Amino acid sequence: MEGRCIMRVVKSVAEMAEVSRELRASGKTVGFVPTMGYLHAGHISLVKAARKDCGSVVLSIFVNPAQFGQGEDLGTYPRNLAGDVEKCRMADVDVVFAPEAAEMYPAGYATYVTVEGISDRLCGASRPGHFRGVATVVTRLFNIVRPHRAYFGQKDFQQTVVIKRLVRDLMLDVEVVTVPTVREPDGLAMSSRNSYLSPAERMASVQIYRSLASARSLRESGETRAGVLTQKVRENLSHEPMFKAEYVELVDADTLLPVQSADGRCVIVLAVRLGRTRLIDNMPL
Amino acid sequence: MEGRCIMRVVKSVAEMAEVSRELRASGKTVGFVPTMGYLHAGHISLVKAARKDCGSVVLSIFVNPAQFGQGEDLGTYPRNLAGDVEKCRMADVDVVFAPEAAEMYPAGYATYVTVEGISDRLCGASRPGHFRGVATVVTRLFNIVRPHRAYFGQKDFQQTVVIKRLVRDLMLDVEVVTVPTVREPDGLAMSSRNSYLSPAERMASVQIYRSLASARSLRESGETRAGVLTQKVRENLSHEPMFKAEYVELVDADTLLPVQSADGRCVIVLAVRLGRTRLIDNMPL
Numbered sequence: 347m348e349g350r351c352i353m354r355v356v357k358s359v360a361e362m363a364e365v366s367r368e369l370r371a372s373g374k375t376v377g378f379v380p381t382m383g384y385l386h387a388g389h390i391s392l393v394k395a396a397r398k399d400c401g402s403v404v405l406s407i408f409v410n411p412a413q414f415g416q417g418e419d420l421g422t423y424p425r426n427l428a429g430d431v432e433k434c435r436m437a438d439v440d441v442v443f444a445p446e447a448a449e450m451y452p453a454g455y456a457t458y459v460t461v462e463g464i465s466d467r468l469c470g471a472s473r474p475g476h477f478r479g480v481a482t483v484v485t486r487l488f489n490i491v492r493p494h495r496a497y498f499g500q501k502d503f504q505q506t507v508v509i510k511r512l513v514r515d516l517m518l519d520v521e522v523v524t525v526p527t528v529r530e531p532d533g534l535a536m537s538s539r540n541s542y543l544s545p546a547e548r549m550a551s552v553q554i555y556r557s558l559a560s561a562r563s564l565r566e567s568g569e570t571r572a573g574v575l576t577q578k579v580r581e582n583l584s585h586e587p588m589f590k591a592e593y594v595e596l597v598d599a600d601t602l603l604p605v606q607s608a609d610g611r612c613v614i615v616l617a618v619r620l621g622r623t624r625l626i627d628n629m630p631l
Numbered sequence: 632m633e634g635r636c637i638m639r640v641v642k643s644v645a646e647m648a649e650v651s652r653e654l655r656a657s658g659k660t661v662g663f664v665p666t667m668g669y670l671h672a673g674h675i676s677l678v679k680a681a682r683k684d685c686g687s688v689v690l691s692i693f694v695n696p697a698q699f700g701q702g703e704d705l706g707t708y709p710r711n712l713a714g715d716v717e718k719c720r721m722a723d724v725d726v727v728f729a730p731e732a733a734e735m736y737p738a739g740y741a742t743y744v745t746v747e748g749i750s751d752r753l754c755g756a757s758r759p760g761h762f763r764g765v766a767t768v769v770t771r772l773f774n775i776v777r778p779h780r781a782y783f784g785q786k787d788f789q790q791t792v793v794i795k796r797l798v799r800d801l802m803l804d805v806e807v808v809t810v811p812t813v814r815e816p817d818g819l820a821m822s823s824r825n826s827y828l829s830p831a832e833r834m835a836s837v838q839i840y841r842s843l844a845s846a847r848s849l850r851e852s853g854e855t856r857a858g859v860l861t862q863k864v865r866e867n868l869s870h871e872p873m874f875k876a877e878y879v880e881l882v883d884a885d886t887l888l889p890v891q892s893a894d895g896r897c898v899i900v901l902a903v904r905l906g907r908t909r910l911i912d913n914m915p916l
Contacts, residue, residue, distance in 0.1 A: 363802065454886075456747045457766070457800035463741050481742070489802035515742035517648065517774035 353435050355442045359450070359490055362443045366404070366492045369440075374401035378493030378520075380484065383407035383444075384424040385433045388528040388536035392497040393437045395525045404491050405434055406443040408450060412458075413479030424541050443491065450486065459485045461508045461515070464602045468504050468615060469626065472592055477508050484509055488520050496520050501527040501535045503615055503628040507602050527627075529555065535627045542623040550586045551620060557582030558629035561614050565631045570608045572596040575631070579614060592617040592624070599630065638720050640727045644735070644775055647728045651689070651777045654725075659686035663778030663805075665769065668692035668729075669709040670718045673813040673821035677782040678722040680810045689776050690719055691728040693735060697743075698764025709826050728776065735771065744770045746793045746800070749887045753789050753900060754911065757877055762793050769794055773805050781805050786812040786820045788900055788913040792887050812912070814840065820912045827908040835871045836905060842867030843914035846899050850916045855893045857881040860916070864899060877902040877909070884915065 356362045369376050377400030379392045389405075396403045407430055414420035427444060434442050458478055464470075465477035488496065498506045506524045513522055528536045533555030534548075543551060557579040564578050576594045583589045595604055599611040608631045615628040641647045654661050662685030664677045674690075681688045692715055699705035712729060719727050743763055749755075750762035773781065783791045791809045798807055813821045818840030819833075828836060842864040849863050861879045868874045880889055884896040893916045900913040 359802070454796075455800055456749065457797050458745050458747065459742065459801075460745070461742050485801055489804070511739075512742050515740055516744075516770055517644070519774070 353431075353439055353442065355431055355444060357445060357449065359445060362404075362441075362445070362490050363492075365441055366490070369402045369404075370492065375495070376400060376491065376493040377403045378487075378491050378496045379403065379405040379439075380487050380496065380498075381405060381407055382409045382423065382538065383430050384426055384538035384541070385430045386528075386536045386538065386540075388499050388501060390433065390437050391528050392499060392525050393434070393439055395523060396495065396497050397438055399495060399523075402440045403438070404441040404443060404493065405439045406445075406487055406491070408443075408445055408447075408483070408487075410450070410479055410483040411447055412451070412482055413476050415473055415475055418473070419539075419542075422542075424538055443487075450483065458482045459512065459516075461511050464504070464507055464511060467602060468593055468595065468597075469617060470504070472617070477505070480505055481508060481512050485512065485516065485518070488513075488518050493520055495523055497523045497525055499527060500524050500630075501537065501627065503613060503626075504602060507600070533559070535625075537625065539623055539625065543620065547588060547620045547623065550588045551625065553583060553586045553589070554616070554618060554625060554627050558614060558616070558627060562629055562631060565608055572604065572606050572608065575608060575614065579616060583616075583618060588620055590619040592619060596631070638716075638724055638727065640716055640729060642730055642734065644730060647689075647726075647730070648775050648777075650726055651775070654687045654689075655777065660780070661685060661776065661778040662688045663772075663776050663781040664688065664690040664724075665772050665781065665783075666690060666692055667694045667708065667823065668715050669711055669823040669826070670715045671813075671821045671823065671825075673784050673786065675718065675722050676813045677784060677810050678719070678724055680808060681780065681782050682723055684780060684808075687725045688723070689726040689728060689778065690724045691730075691772055691776070693728075693730055693732075693768070693772075695735070695764055695768040696732055697736070697767055698761050700758055700760055703758070704824075704827075707827075709823055735768065743767045744797065744801075746796050749789070749793055749796060752887055753878055753880065753882075754902060755789070757902070762790070765790055766793060766797050770797065770801065770803070773798075773803050778805055780808055782808045782810055784812060785809050786822065786912065788898060788911075789887060792885070818844070820910075822910065824908055824910065828905065832873060832905045832908065835873045836910065838868060838871040838874070839901070839903060839910060839912050843899060843901070843912060847914055847916060850893055857889065857891050857893065860893060860899065864901060868901075868903060873905055875904040877904060881916070 377396030459481040460478045510522050532552045534551050561575045561578045579594045594616045599613050613628050613630050617626045662681030694708050744766040745763045795807050817837045819836050846860045846863045864879045879901045884898050898913050898915050902911045
């Protein structure tokens with residue numbers, strides 16, 4: 347019987363490393379989708395991209411304590427392992443790797459990876475240590491799973507830039523693939539944190555995408571000035587009094603540094619607070 | 632003709648990665664000896680250990696700026712690439728990897744690895760950032776060279792503990808081998824920095840080994856109290872007024888934490904300044 351028929355759920359780091367060795371030894375390309383679980387259509391689009399490219403697909407589910415700061419939502423982050431496993435089965439995942447925190451950070455664990463500069467801006471400014479936690483867990487996951495390719499959502503844009511930098515700097519033997527953001531019918535970017543929104547907040551949240559779309563329209567009509575484009579976004583957000591904008595910036599797609607003009611490859615990135623929920627989104631221009 | 636007959640000297644990261652891929656693909660075990668060059672008999676003993684275990688031996692020569700602090704000896708650290716290459720040829724090394732700093736830290740390089748806790752004590756206390764530089768360059772070198780085994784001298788004892796922790800935490804697929812310290816006939820541990828010593832300092836330096844040997848004798852006569860054993864070392868060092876002891880401690884061999892009693896696997900570690908030169912040594916008890 348072919349291995350692809352039976353999905354494995356692996357809890358231990360040692361077993362996951364062994365399963366990956368077997369997959370590689372059998373000549374299969376390993377595609378890897380790291381997640382924090384509570385899977386939605388955005389995650390499934392990552393699985394589909396991996397499924398298309400790779401002979402085997404490993405999806406990890408790990409709510410990584412190291413990337414949450416004090417007072418953030420580690421304790422309340424939504425979890426549903428049984429539901430996630432079922433979704434993975436439906437999406438034809440080969441291996442679900444779902445370690446406990448004590449497996450990922452055993453007693454005596456002491457090693458952390460930082461990507462300086464790009465980790466400190468935007469989300470990093472309001473979430474100190476966040477990208478250190480991301481870089482650390484991704485390095486460890488990559489070395490456990492040893493994938494040929496790893497798939498990340500464009501929605502977490504800064505994360506993709508940090509991980510690409512990390513992979514290049516540490517010479518990790520992984521190709522990082524960014525997959526376009528999947529949106530709800532009304533435009534809201536899929537996120538596990540959308541489950542935090544009250545019905546009224548969920549209604550208001552549509553304005554995030556609209557504000558980005560309005561900047562894109564403005565860009566398509568010829569406007570390139572960063573100040574004008576970001577002001578358009580802010581204006582749109584301000585129509586909704588529930589929003590508190592944390593940042594709205596036009597940045598270079600590779601360096602994340604602010605640009606004055608939307609000439610090259612650049613992205614409008616934003617973070618807003620909507621009640622107690624923090625949401626991020628972005629739009630390449 | 633067999634590859635082992637012709638030693639290669641590689642300067643570029645990309646070429647080194649390619650050479651390693653070829654070595655592995657040919658089924659050879661890759662042994663790796665990372666050094667800062669100015670090779671002495673201690674380094675050659677690492678090569679011999681690698682030569683004995685492995686089908687191919689890669690030795691790197693890189694004076695790593697990231698592990699030197701402000702005001703330290705990065706600029707004056709002794710270098711002799713031509714002499715080192717000749718010594719490697721004599722010692723039957725297969726590949727010398729000697730990158731420039733701009734190859735190891737290209738423009739935009741931003742990723743650093745820290746091993747918390749054990750990096751902060753002993754040498755880390757007087758050399759902040761030192762082990763961050765070591766952990767970073769070793770991670771990068773391991774991922775370029777992809778060795779099966781890597782060889783480090785016991786002389787840099789804290790370094791071996793930091794690297795073992797790093798390898799375990801980041802799941803690097805390398806076996807770390809520690810090789811006993813090689814000493815001059817009078818007991819001084821081999822070090823490239825011994826070249827800094829004036830004739831008078833070189834004469835005085837023998838007291839470092841004697842002080843450690845006196846503690847070992849005391850231990851063999853039944854003394855286990857840490858305070859008494861380290862005091863014995865300090866007393867011996869104080870016979871030589873040129874010394875300034877930076878630390879003398881009895882520590883657990885795995886955690887580097889101070890121990891009260893020399894019961895388990897423990898090591899006396901010390902750092903002294905002798906004029907402008909900083910020397911370290913240690914003795915397992």
